[in-house]
Structure formats: C-alpha cells, structure tokens
Amino acid sequence: MAVLKKKALAFAALIALAQPVAAQTESSETTMSEFEISANMTATSQYRFRGLMQSNNKPAIQGGFDISHSSGFYVGNWSSSISWLGDADPNVSAPVEMDFYAGYSAPLYGDWTIDTGVLQYYYPGDYPDGFTSPNTTELYLGIGYGPVSFTYSHALTNLFGWADSKNSQYYDLSGQFDTGVWGLMLDAHVGYQRVRNVTDGSYTDWSLGLSKTWDNGITASLAYVDTNAERQVYTNRDGRNMGRAAAVFSLSAPF
Template identity: 35%
Template sequence: MRARVACSALLLCGVATSARADDAGRRWSGDLTLASQYVSRGFQQSWGRPALQGGLDCATPQGWFAGTWASGVSPRFVEGGRMEWDLYAGYAGSHDALDYRAALYHYRYPGARISATGTPYDYGEAILGAGWHGWSLDYSVTWTRDYFGFNSRTLGIGERMHSRGSTYLDLKRRIDLGHRYGLTLHYGWQRVNHFRDYGWRDASVALARGFGGFDATLAYARGWNGAGVYRAYSTGVADSNGRLHVSNPIAGTWYFTVGRSF
C-alpha cells in the first residue's frame, strides 16, 4: 500500500524539464521526505509515528521509466517489518491535455512475515492511469498470488483461496490555489478479491505549499470499512514487554510532511 502511485507517474511525465541527463539520454530525479506519519490508502502504516521516505526515478525521453521508493513502517502494523520498499517500471506519455501511464509495481516489506502461517506481506500490482486538467484516475490490479498477505490461511476464511485480482481505484483532483499553494482531493476504493469484508474506501484532503526549494503538506485522511474488521487491528504478536498493540488504522487522522525533490 502506498500513496505515491499516481503522483510518481505524473512527476515522471514532466521529469525531462527538471532533471539532469546523462550521455544515454536518461533523466534522473529523486525526493526525500520527513512525514509525521505514513498514511497510505487511508491506513496509518507507521502506527502514528514519524517516517522517513525517499525515492529515485530514472526516465527516458521516449517515456519509459523505472524507480524505487521506500518508507518506514511500524512492526505493529506489519509483523516483523520496519520498511516498505517499492520497485516499479513502466511507460508514461501525453497527448494535448491528456496524460497516460502504465506500470508494474512490486511492494516489499523486508523481514516482514505473518508468523502463524509464514506468509509474506509482499505483493505486486499492474497499474493503468490517466490525467486531464487536474483530474487523475488510476486503476491497480494485484498480479501476485496474494494482496498484502490476504488468503484463506491468514484470515481463517474458506480453503485455499488467495487474493490475486484485488483492485484499487484512485481518483484525485488537484487544484492550483496560486501563490505556490495547491489542494489535492482524493477518493479510493479497495476491493480484496474473495474476501469482500476486508475491502474499504478512503478519502483525503491535502494542502501543499512550496517554499525555498522544499514542499510542505498538511493532510487529513480516513477510511471506511462496513464490516468493521479493522476497528481492533493487531498483528496478533506481543512486543518484547508482552503487550499486544491494538488500534484502528483507518480512523481519521491528520499528518504533516516536509520534503525536497532533486
């Protein structure tokens, strides 16, 4: 899970105007961000604690791109994990006011595994997206056997079912407010294949401003799950003090980020 899917592709569409080129015509760009917490698709993945995030992208003038991005996460949200590490590659282009993109993503959580079943959290998605006059729409489909470790063994539902084919719809509206301010409105819908009760919807609003080469964002996000399966979320594993940490990771929350692109 991550929040950077749509904005990464949009950034790469325009990277040729801002990044340096090497002898092969490739374009490089990167970013480094400090977040008060890591919130992705409505989920508080760092359990309300600060997270350091950063990425590096490479694109060609023909529209092909590849990159990597990472963020700190909490082992209270991902059992045994402290980092999300994303790898991606694809193609982005534009025609008049329309931009479009297609990419493959693989999300890794090094060292993280659901100990009761030995299931990793790692998963992959194929993503198609388009943007037009400040609107963007991205559609993601899980191509790996499981989405974020969801299967019959980990959830205790059915027999030998996996969550390949899970989908996420990401709709955004970006509004330029002038004076280096920008507003982003987001709505998302996650469907977990074969496990309907574990799907959710999420929304967020974010106000951003650029200053002195940095970008600062204040945002509010929350999610909704009709079955209530996330109200008392836990990995089920106690910490070193024997305490079991329980929370609602999709409850409404504010967070703040400061970052710099290069």
C-alpha cells in the first residue's frame, strides 16, 4: 500500500506541475480525478500462458498496476515469476517476466467495446551467446460484446525465442458468464497460437473454470487448462510436456 501511495502522490505532483500557474486548486483536482490507479497481487498454483506452463508446474507470484484516463487511454505493467527459459536451457538465468503495455479502451455502440494497444514482454536475465532473445512485442486489437470478447495479437518481433518467427499471430475468444449461484462466474476461453516458420509449433489452447470475487475485491479462481501442442516441440529439459492438461488455482487481491 505504501509503495502504491507513493506512486499515486508522485503522479499527482506531475499532473499539478503540468497545470498553468494561474489554475485554481479545484481545477487541478478535477484534472487528477480523470485518472485512476489500480494494482493487484496474485498467488497461483502455477503460471500458464496461452496454455503452456511457465513455472514448470510450480507456484508463481504475480502482480501489476494500471494508470488509466477517463478518455480511455491506459498504461501498465504486469510481472510474474517464471522458470521456462531456464527449464529449456541450463545456461539461461531469467526468473522474471515483465510486461509493459499501453492502449486505448472504450465503448463503441450499445454493448460493443474496443480495446487496442501494444504490449512488450520483457525477460531480464543472462543468456548464452547465440541465444534468440525471448523478448517479444505484440500489437493487439480486441472487440467485446457483453460478456464475450475476441482479441487478435500480432508479433512485431520473433515470438518468445523462436528464431525467424516474426509476424506470428494469436487469436483469443473468451467469455465470462454469471452462473447465478453464490456469485460464481463461469470463465471460458479458446485460443490459437500460430507460430510462423516453426514446424509443428502452432497449437490450440482452451480453458474452463469458475471464479468468485468478494466485496473486498479478493478473487479466487479454479480452471482446467489444456492444449493440443505437439509434445516433441513443447517438452522442456525436465521431460515435462509444457502443454499438458492441468488444474490451476489462483488467489488475487487489489491494493
């Protein structure tokens, strides 16, 4: 909480400095009220990304924050502990994933919404010579209708360490539906990862689960996650199939 408050105060100070000298206090407060800062922390039984294990079936700690403007523009960061890079190559030391993003989200018409932006996946660490960088930049465009959304992501760089994989794409169809029972939500997802120029690298992933959010903002979720990823392509050096089915439990809290 203290760290978040410091960030909020620093951001407020920058906004105040941007105002004309003759501006009144009321005007500054109105400008600041157009911004919203939110943050969260998550503990999960394991980290799965697009259906693939990122923490070798071990628990992960995650967290992030967003700064959004009433106009619909936003920026943010989300990070997680990982092990998949070291699981693939013992000479790699990269235990953290850091995602930086900026975009625009707004209603279109009726129940239709749009969300578009750019996302940078960053993996700080030590890599051997000749290792293809896993850092990835994607553009995304999402269209939502009520509880359902479809998002298209396009890689501007190589995709997560695959050589010569620029212009790979990911298609994501997701929905969240109120079950009407105990405040439980039904979470459903299916996605398709196309990996350019990688034989048998493309695959489909899907998940189905339940989640519940309490009045204090704490959310618990349990999901079944699976893929049809080719085992020979997505097996780490521990001999584990990164795309095999798993149950994932997560607990998140805002702060």
